[in-house]
Amino acid sequence: MSKGAAKGASQDVSAYLSGIRRHLTALIDQGALELPLMPGVAAEVLSRSLDDHSDAARLAQLISQDQSLASHVLRIVNSPLFRGATEIVALRQAIARLGMERIREIALSASLSGAIFKQAEYQPIVDRAWQLALCSALWSKEVARACRRNVEIAYLCGLLHNVGVPLVLGALAGVAKAPLSSADAQTMLDEFSARAGTLLGKNWKLPDPVIATIEYIGAFAQATEHADAVVVANAGRAIGDAMLKGPLLGSEISKLASIQHLNLYPDDVTALLSARDTVRQSMESMSA
Amino acid sequence: MNRFDVVVIGSGPAGQKAAVGAAKAGRRVAVIEQSRNIGGACVHFGTIPSKSLRERAVERRKFADRLAALGMPSEAPITDVAGLIGEMSDVIAAHDVYMAEQLHRNGITIVRGRASFLDAHRLRVTHTDGSTEILGGRNFVIATGSKPRMPANVAVDHETIFDSDSILSLAYLPESMVVLGGGVIATEYASIFAVLGVRVTMIDRFPTPLGFLEPELVGAFLQAFAGYGGTFIGEADVESVVFDGVSAVVTRLAGGREVRSEKALCALGRRSLLDGLDVDKAGIAVDARELIPVNEHHQTMTRHIYAAGDVIGPPSLASASMEQGRRVACHLAGIDPGAQGEWLPTGIYAVPELASVGLTEAKTRERFGSAWVGFARFDEVARGHISAAQNGLLKMVASPDRIVRGVHVVGENATEMVHIAQMGLIGEATIDTYVENVFNFPTFAESYRVAALAVAAQLDAGRSTGAKNVA
Numbered sequence: 214m215s216k217g218a219a220k221g222a223s224q225d226v227s228a229y230l231s232g233i234r235r236h237l238t239a240l241i242d243q244g245a246l247e248l249p250l251m252p253g254v255a256a257e258v259l260s261r262s263l264d265d266h267s268d269a270a271r272l273a274q275l276i277s278q279d280q281s282l283a284s285h286v287l288r289i290v291n292s293p294l295f296r297g298a299t300e301i302v303a304l305r306q307a308i309a310r311l312g313m314e315r316i317r318e319i320a321l322s323a324s325l326s327g328a329i330f331k332q333a334e335y336q337p338i339v340d341r342a343w344q345l346a347l348c349s350a351l352w353s354k355e356v357a358r359a360c361r362r363n364v365e366i367a368y369l370c371g372l373l374h375n376v377g378v379p380l381v382l383g384a385l386a387g388v389a390k391a392p393l394s395s396a397d398a399q400t401m402l403d404e405f406s407a408r409a410g411t412l413l414g415k416n417w418k419l420p421d422p423v424i425a426t427i428e429y430i431g432a433f434a435q436a437t438e439h440a441d442a443v444v445v446a447n448a449g450r451a452i453g454d455a456m457l458k459g460p461l462l463g464s465e466i467s468k469l470a471s472i473q474h475l476n477l478y479p480d481d482v483t484a485l486l487s488a489r490d491t492v493r494q495s496m497e498s499m500s501a
Numbered sequence: 502m503n504r505f506d507v508v509v510i511g512s513g514p515a516g517q518k519a520a521v522g523a524a525k526a527g528r529r530v531a532v533i534e535q536s537r538n539i540g541g542a543c544v545h546f547g548t549i550p551s552k553s554l555r556e557r558a559v560e561r562r563k564f565a566d567r568l569a570a571l572g573m574p575s576e577a578p579i580t581d582v583a584g585l586i587g588e589m590s591d592v593i594a595a596h597d598v599y600m601a602e603q604l605h606r607n608g609i610t611i612v613r614g615r616a617s618f619l620d621a622h623r624l625r626v627t628h629t630d631g632s633t634e635i636l637g638g639r640n641f642v643i644a645t646g647s648k649p650r651m652p653a654n655v656a657v658d659h660e661t662i663f664d665s666d667s668i669l670s671l672a673y674l675p676e677s678m679v680v681l682g683g684g685v686i687a688t689e690y691a692s693i694f695a696v697l698g699v700r701v702t703m704i705d706r707f708p709t710p711l712g713f714l715e716p717e718l719v720g721a722f723l724q725a726f727a728g729y730g731g732t733f734i735g736e737a738d739v740e741s742v743v744f745d746g747v748s749a750v751v752t753r754l755a756g757g758r759e760v761r762s763e764k765a766l767c768a769l770g771r772r773s774l775l776d777g778l779d780v781d782k783a784g785i786a787v788d789a790r791e792l793i794p795v796n797e798h799h800q801t802m803t804r805h806i807y808a809a810g811d812v813i814g815p816p817s818l819a820s821a822s823m824e825q826g827r828r829v830a831c832h833l834a835g836i837d838p839g840a841q842g843e844w845l846p847t848g849i850y851a852v853p854e855l856a857s858v859g860l861t862e863a864k865t866r867e868r869f870g871s872a873w874v875g876f877a878r879f880d881e882v883a884r885g886h887i888s889a890a891q892n893g894l895l896k897m898v899a900s901p902d903r904i905v906r907g908v909h910v911v912g913e914n915a916t917e918m919v920h921i922a923q924m925g926l927i928g929e930a931t932i933d934t935y936v937e938n939v940f941n942f943p944t945f946a947e948s949y950r951v952a953a954l955a956v957a958a959q960l961d962a963g964r965s966t967g968a969k970n971v972a
Contacts, residue, residue, distance in 0.1 A: 361667040364660040
């Protein structure tokens with residue numbers, strides 16, 4: 214291809230991407246972005262995660278209403294991390310073994326994974342986003358514990374921080390003539406996923422700290438409400454991202470802006486990262 | 502190496518007062534603070550947050566009770582913890598700004614980091630990014646405070662089982678809570694959560710909570726606590742506290758009894774915070790309780806190094822720590838700090854408030870041969886009815902020479918009211934002082950006259966309080 218032809222093709226791509234960008238902007242600005250319904254179980258579980266007065270029977274009943282979810286939960290609780298001496302064959306038994314809170318987390322994760330984090334044309338990106346969500350949730354809990362922040366909220370913030378990713382990819386699939394390259398798709402995600410996720414969060418009436426996290430996780434210093442939850446999730450995501458990419462190095466984690474904002478010293482980071490094996494096992498089990 | 506006249510480690514009540522006092526005396530001062538914010542645990546985990554939460558809890562409870570009295574009972578329980586905590590955070594933020602400005606105004610250098618002694622004249626400060634710097638000082642003040650004590654049999658996870666530093670991270674009010682301990686922190690949080698509608702069970706190894714207070718005050722507290730749905734289990738040995746992995750924290754007591762609750766708070770005291778400070782490298786040895794021994798000037802065994810606040814042990818009150826910090830600054834500057842005040846008031850911000858100053862009835866009897874005691878119940882003073890705060894009492898203790906030796910108050914404004922008695926103690930006021938002088942009407946302070954009249958009546962009749970006047 215001649216230089217002129219290459220330049221022309223590049224201008225075409227640029228114009229094409231600009232068109233997609235305008236389209237996505239309009240969808241979000243006009244509130245016309247197609248928002249999925251919250252999975253029924255997720256809605257129930259979320260509504261209870263800040264009001265922990267439900268009983269085990271009700272939780273088991275909720276999960277059992279969704280056959281694929283129930284089998285998914287049973288598969289996870291029978292994974293090497295959670296399984297005890299005997300196989301778990303019933304949801305009530307699973308709750309008795311692992312506890313309400315853990316089963317809630319598993320059910321919420323599984324229902325979001327099955328219903329939201331699906332997008333055939335960009336599945337590798339969605340899969341990676343889901344892995345990051347899960348890993349962020351688990352690390353956010355540990356960060357919260359280390360900083361004496363709320364552990365339960367931290368999990369939710371970490372899990373849902375990038376819920377806008379599949380939305381934007383879904384919109385791209387509807388707008389673009391063919392799937393964008395990974396790099397171009399990532400550019401769109403960087404630009405739109407927080408806004409799309411925030412729309413979804415408000416539509417789903419997610420807890421306020423979760424909405425603040427979705428909106429500001431990339432710029433935690435700008436969060437004026439629930440700043441603590443946002444910065445904890447930012448740190449959880451950064452550690453989770455690092456873990457997914459390779460070995461966790463305390464010296465690198467210590468340099469993160471959110472870790473410094475949370476006032477975690479190198480000794481604290483070393484203690485924090487000692488949870489890496491537990492997190493890794495939980496990841497493997499919950500991704501089962 | 503950066504050199505200062507005075508290096509203060511910790512910016513809590515003791516450190517702050519020492520730093521400001523030294524700076525005002527012309528010293529070049531640095532304060533090392535390991536947290537992001539100034540003020541220490543007092544501002545961020547202890548004194549200010551719990552008192553702020555208490556005020557808001559009481560406000561909401563009063564509002565709900567008032568609605569009920571007007572025939573408009575509120576169905577909704579008090580559950581907006583986020584709102585309560587949010588309001589509390591505003592108070593903390595305002596206090597933080599005020600204190601930081603005070604340090605800046607006095608030209609004090611604030612160094613963020615963790616300190617450790619290299620020797621008796623140098624400190625290494627490690628920052629959060631791992632970088633370090635060395636600070637030198639002519640004098641040092643160790644005011645690093647304390648942190649919650651963590652018994653091995655209590656599995657604190659900050660998610661289901663909290664300590665007093667993490668309890669305020671709660672996002673919702675649990676249905677039930679076990680509070681371990683019977684001291685000040687345990688009593689405050691137990692009553693605050695009970696007022697908010699949480700079913701609270703306090704468990705302690707002593708027969709009653711707050712055993713250092715007069716039994717009448719403790720009785721009034723327990724009565725109010727029970728009224729809010731709280732339960733106190735005394736003389737209990739806790740064997741273990743664990744989350745059962747399902748939905749409950751299980752507190753196992755010796756003898757096989759179990760108490761199940763949704764959450765638990767471990768408030769079994771605090772220990773000095775000296776982790777990583779390496780005081781031994783500065784020639785300082787801690788005692789068996791891990792406290793730093795000091796002389797009357799707050800000098801440690803390495804004389805140019807001072808210690809103040811929780812690191813030197815009781816009374817571990819913010820008010821006392823501030824005074825210790827001031828005294829350190831005075832000694833550093835060669836200024837006479839004045840006589841050490843003999844009468845230190847104690848304030849417990851439970852619901853209801855409790856406060857005490859001076860001698861108890863038993864101590865008065867022990868020291869003076871007999872004790873003359875008068876009570877004033879808040880339902881006997883007009884202000885109690887006006888403020889719908891009849892559940893309170895004031896106990897006045899006098900010696901046979903009519904001098905008031907101690908005053909103990911439970912009820913609304915107790916922590917403020919007790920200062921009248923403190924001034925009286927300093928001036929050795931007699932019961933006649935309280936009888937013959939006029940207080941505003943209607944006020945809770947009127948209780949002083951009521952109690953003093955009761956003592957006067959007994960003295961004039963020549964009888965003290967039954968067997969209590971027997972030496």
